[in-house]
Each structure stands twice: as C-alpha cells, then as structure tokens.
Amino acid sequence: MGRLLAACLRRQLLLAVRRPVEVVNPLVFFLLVVMLFPLGIGPDPRQLTEFAPAVLWIVALLATLLAVEGMFRGDFDDGTLEQLVLAPQPLFLPALTYVFAHWLLTGLPLTLLSPLFALMLQLPGKAIGTLMLSLLLGTAVLSLIGGIGAALTVGLKRGGILISLLIIPFYVPVLIFGSAAVQFAAAGNSAQPQLLVLGGMLSLAVALAPFAIAAGLRISVDAG
C-alpha cells in the first residue's frame, strides 16, 4: 500500500517536472491578476492596504481553481485512472495523493511566493506571516474541495465552466476565514481563531473529501 502511494505521488511529481509550464502557469496568473488590481483600484497605497487581504485571497482561490481542472485530466485520458479503479487497494488513498501532488504544485508555491505579492499590494509586514499560514492551510482545503469537482467532471467533454459552478459555492467559507485572518493580522489583532477554524476545515476536508473524490472518479471512469 505504501509503495503504491509513493509510486503514485512520485509519478505525479515527475510528470509535473517534465512539463514545468503547467506548474508555472498558475503562478503567472496570480502575478498578472495581482497586477490588475492596482490598475483597477488606483495606486493609492492606503486603499491597496485595505484591499490587499481580500485581493490576495481571491486571486489565490482563482489560481487554484484554474489548476484544479487538470488534476485528473491526463490520467483519465491515458487510462491510468481506470487501472487505479480496478486495483485491489481502496481508491481514496491514491485519490489523496493526486490532491497532495496538486497542492505541492500549486498551493505551496503560491504560499511561498505570496510575501512578494503582499509587498506589491502594500500589505503591512506584520500580516505576512499570517498570510502565509492562512494560505498554507487554506489552499490545501481548496485543493481537496476542488478535487471533488474535478473527479465528478473529468469524464465530461464540457467540464470547464461547470467545475467553477460546482465548487465556488464550497470555496466561500475558506475565503471568508482566510481573508478575515489576514485582515485581523493587518489591523494588529490576533488571527488565531480564524487560523484555527481553517485548520478545522482542513481536518474535516482531509477526512471526508477523499471518499467523495473516489466516488466521483468511479462515476467518471464509468462514464468515459
């Protein structure tokens, strides 16, 4: 079992390393949209400071959403998923490795680069630690929820916009607590309650989402 999971994860990461553009794309998207906001709102630093937590979180959410559609696409097309469905091991464990690989390739780089974007948007320095911590927890939840949407729509020819419709409603709580944490920290308050709630959401999502993803994958493999 451990070997299967390690092989799954290794394969995911290897495939990603061979196509680095797909890893970089969400980050470039993040940068581009962050650039759009000052152009739209105006360069006034005070206003930017006020909007920065929300902007950073919304853009991180959209970047994850953009990448989530491809989570199972390649392996669905070449039949790997079908083999995993047929394998004797329970499907939810390999499903979890897909999500983990996805998070390693989108959520984690976004988190690591976020201080740079935070400085561009004039976010106060004291909030940067909270921003990174909230993104670290929050993007993992986003990847898990996104995995459910991706699993349900991977067999469909026209899944693109559908997946946003399916999962954006479920992204609402993560966004609220994530950007609230950064806002609290920027105002000089403790963001611990929000971060704890994000951690709670992550625990719940890790426990439940893999089963929904596995069920979704079975349906999609049947449909394909």
Added chain:
Amino acid sequence: MWTWFHKFGSPPWLYSIAGSILRWLVPITVILLAVGAVWGLLYAPPDFRQGNSYRIMFVHVPASVVALAGYYVMATAGAVSLIWRMKMADIALRSCAPIGAMLTFLGLLSGAVWGKPTWGTWWVWDARVTSMLVLFFLYVGIIALYEAFDNEELAGKACAVLSLVGTVNIPIIYKSVDWWYSLHQPASIKFTEDSTMDGSMLRPLLLMIVAFYCLFASSLLLYMRSEILRRESSTNWVRKLVLAKAGQGSANAV
C-alpha cells in the same frame, strides 16, 4: 418488512401511488395557500413599525424555510440512490433541484422586495442573504451537473455525491457567513422558548409554512411523475397507460 421500501423502486407503482396522493394533496395545498394568504395578507394586524410591508413575510419566510429543507430532501434522495441504487431516488433528486432553486429564488426575490422599504436597500451582503444565494448556486450546480452527463444513471450518481458533499458544507457555509455583522434579524420562531412574534401574526405564518411544505411535496410528486413517464416512455406499462387515456379521451369525444 422491507417490501414497502423496495416498492419505491418500481416506476409503475410509484407513478400510481404518487397519482393517488396528489388527488388529495393538491386540493389541500390550494386550500391552505388560499386560507393562509387571505389570513396573512388581509386579516393579520399590521406591524406597529413596518406597517403593512411586513406582510411579505408570509411568502418570504415559508419559501426560504422550505427551500432549505428541500436541500435535505434532495440529499436524502441522493443517499438512498447511492446506498440502495434506486432509480426512483435519482428521479426524486433530479425533481427536487429545480423546485428548490425556484423556492430559493422566490425567497431571495421577496427578501429584496421586503428589504427596500425596511432596510432601504434591495440587497445586503448579510449572512442569511449570502447563504441563501450560495444555496441557490448549489441547486443550480446540481441541475448543471445532471444535464452535463449523457448517461442518466451516472448523472444521478454524480448528483447524489455532490448533494451529499453539500450537506456537510451547508452548515459550514451558514456559520461562516454568520460571522459577518448581520443586518438580518435572528429567527423569531423558536421551538424551545416563547416566540418573539405575536400569535396573531405567528398563526397565519405557521399555516403558510405548512402550505409551502405541501406545495413542495405536490410539485415534487408532479415533477417526478412526468420524469417517470419521460424515462420509461419506451416501456409497456406507459404505452398501456397512454393508450387507455387516449381511449377514454376518444370515447368522451364521441
């Protein structure tokens, strides 16, 4: 003892039982709606601060309550469909979604109409309004996912999974938006303590809520009956049914 339950898996049985329930449920719904509407809109006393505008409540509250309950009906159908692989549960799930979406929309719309005279604005991003909006998108998502599949059996399963994911998430969404400062009043009807609403307004409101539940049930059964006919259109029992109806019709015409 489980035979009654397994009967739900049979389309002709469900079709006919739904028909005989509807025969008395539809009149009851119409009577309750009429009595509740007249009582609430004409005879209940005006509110001492909101005047007559509060009467929108008699549509707004029942629609919203039943819209939320409808989601759980839909998710229960989804669970039944996944556990017992019952085709009829898929039909119930598929039929719940548009009805629930319409009720949610009605709740949002009547809320906007009520918000204008009382809050001075059509729309606020407050906890309850926002979570109802999210609920609306959950319903729309179910409909969109169902329509995206070519195979109806798989569509039903996919929607069942999605609706179950929603049951976990709805309380979280609700609580998270509740964190904002809220303009919306807290619920006035309480089961455990005295309601903060006078009985002269509460009684017609409760009647309207019951009426909307009946409305939901009868629309659901009607929708399910038409779905059953559509899906089973190539089977023998539907052909017999249609031919019998056609025979009656022509006999009446003569």
